[in-house]
Amino acid sequence: MQRIRKAVFPVGGLGTRFLPATKAMPKEMLTVVDKPLIQHAVEEAQAAGIEQFIFVTGRNKSPIEDHFDYSFELEQILVEREKLKELASLRSWVPGVGRVAYTRQQQAKGLGHAVWCARDLVGDEPFAVVLADDLVLSGTPCLRQLIDVHERTGGNVVAIMEVPRAETCRYGVLAVGDDDGRLAKVTSLVEKPAPDEAPSTLSIIGRYVLLPQVFAHLERQAPSAGDEIQLTDSLARMIGTAPFHGLRFEGTRFDCGTKIGFLKANVAFAMTRPEIAEELGDFLKSIV
Numbered sequence: 001m002q003r004i005r006k007a008v009f010p011v012g013g014l015g016t017r018f019l020p021a022t023k024a025m026p027k028e029m030l031t032v033v034d035k036p037l038i039q040h041a042v043e044e045a046q047a048a049g050i051e052q053f054i055f056v057t058g059r060n061k062s063p064i065e066d067h068f069d070y071s072f073e074l075e076q077i078l079v080e081r082e083k084l085k086e087l088a089s090l091r092s093w094v095p096g097v098g099r100v101a102y103t104r105q106q107q108a109k110g111l112g113h114a115v116w117c118a119r120d121l122v123g124d125e126p127f128a129v130v131l132a133d134d135l136v137l138s139g140t141p142c143l144r145q146l147i148d149v150h151e152r153t154g155g156n157v158v159a160i161m162e163v164p165r166a167e168t169c170r171y172g173v174l175a176v177g178d179d180d181g182r183l184a185k186v187t188s189l190v191e192k193p194a195p196d197e198a199p200s201t202l203s204i205i206g207r208y209v210l211l212p213q214v215f216a217h218l219e220r221q222a223p224s225a226g227d228e229i230q231l232t233d234s235l236a237r238m239i240g241t242a243p244f245h246g247l248r249f250e251g252t253r254f255d256c257g258t259k260i261g262f263l264k265a266n267v268a269f270a271m272t273r274p275e276i277a278e279e280l281g282d283f284l285k286s287i288v
């Protein structure tokens, strides 16, 4: 079985829900505590063993490229001022030379189209997709949990969780067969169904391990929900041709595509930091 070496990060979205914060700054650069969302996503992938980082970008996304580059002037100043701890924390997570690739999604045609844009960079091997909007606080990195399953079952693997029925219209939603309460065999899936049409409330969150065959399906894919080319539709077409599982991952997921999810993520991640947790906890108690 081929190892999962590459991860695709679709970062072309406009971030209109966070205007005006995202007027001149990519939404992926919004910070949870002291790291941009996209850095949280990349660090999760690194901890899961990913070696190649493929960003599918769009207009006005160059701060993301700068973030994953060396910053010569800044590093020089830190050396001169002997701030070696800060220097180390600036370098440790930057992928090595040649480990990052960027391609532009020239038109906003949906998640499936964004993933398809990475087809030549991924090539003919299974790969991961990580959506930075979905931030997961967990012991074992969420993507690692998916890769562990893929190594046992092969095929496509998606991270899933139960959502309130009223919210199925925001997710890819599964119908499942064999289900041991953690891992479920996917029998069908549909993008953003209305609550009364959803096959279940088991929904995909933004972590995927996918077979490269998905690209051929994406290539032929017509736009559907929201007039976008949906990844979900191509995954549905692969059912029966390869194993396909949904994993109820261990961890807490924050929907950082919404203000409330983003704020909760900030509080939850801050509470894991010993230097902030106590004072923040006292403050929160005092204001609620």
Ligand code: G1P
Residues within 6 Å of the ligand: 111, 131, 134, 170, 171, 172, 173, 191, 192, 203, 204, 205, 206, 230, 231, 232, 257
């Ligand atoms: C995308 C996918 C959807 C998935 C969701 C997870 O939707 O299309 O299937 O459930 O991410 O966050 P988006 O949030 O981009 O509308």
